Amino acid sequence: MTTYLKNIWEASATVFEGMAITFSYLLQRPITVQYPDRLKEPVPKTLPKNYRGRLMVDTELCTACALCQKACPIDVIEMKGARTERKKGLTLIYFNIYHGKCMYCNLCVEACPAEEGDEEAHHTAIYFKKDFEGSGYELKDLVEQFIPREEAIQRLKEAEETAAKRAAKAAAESAPAEPKKEGNA
Template identity: 40%
Template sequence: MPRRGSPGIVGPRHAVGRYFAGIWTALKNVGEGMAVTMSWLLRRPITVQYPDRYDGQLNRFMRDLEQIDQGQKLPLAYRGFLEVDMDVCTACQACERACPIDCIAITIDKVADERRRVMTRFDIDLGKCMYCGLCVDPCPTAAIQHTPEFEATSQYVENLVARFVPDPRRPCTPYKIPKGQQIPRKPLGSVLRELGVCGPKKDPFAPLPPFSGARRSFGLHAAFSVDRSLCDK
């Protein structure tokens, strides 16, 4: 049985029926379409008027969405700034090797008289990073992660280098993965905020950092000499 209105059936009565059925369908469908556009007119736009309707401290867009539906924030896979939780970093340098554009620079030194390795530098040039996420995958402890942070305006591009070892004289000890325990990871974004890369501590008009060679010395891993007396023993 062919569907009503399908071609292949001839006859004047059927043709007339199809003619008027077509008019009716057209009117009804236009009405449906108009109802859809009208319903959108009555809803709030999804646009976030960045940056002038944005309080700069809290991710207001996320907060608004949280009110509507818990869990509907920026997508979980949102690739914002990279951050490293130095407490769980194993100093394996897998991320550094994975980075296709060499925006991660890690310096590992040995403490004198001990067979201990320490990290004296862990820099990520956020101005250079292309947010591909290739460094996140090989990390054995999920120390390096993308955050939902995206706001780190600065007057000088050098200030976009996030230094996860702020003071080379106080190097970080590599993490040893415990057996059968969950690895504690600081909340996403908290490290960057603590460092002042973004969030309330961020000063967009911060002066140029004292010469560190950070941008120029990528690949030259001995930019700093470690003051071994300060190393925690």
């Protein structure tokens, strides 16, 4: 009998206490932030400096050395560099990144030799943005082409012309000349 009454008392007392606790939560401010449109400041600004968002390539800075492509363990990067008359050294023909595959391991960034900026805004040619909103409606939206398709076709043509010109020039200079090293295949 005493256990019976004690059970009843415990049930009512614990329900009372529990309801007091939940009611106290009703009087607190929710900690949820309303993403993305009702934020005090945009999310990328609140992220830490070494946050790894989506991969980004500075096509101006890139020397098309393909070190990042070699460093990547899962072939996220698909790129090609060749000699054109645009600038000295190699020119980027195309540079595609498969965001769906990337696992944000940072190996490509470590491998990248091209750097720019001071202590604050320091970044390499390939680097992680603080941007994470990469979702799209189709699978092909996950492939980012840093050099647009038409531009890439144009550059490829230029590269072929340059190669043909150089080959012709080399043939004219000396018949048994050393074969020039072309851009990465």
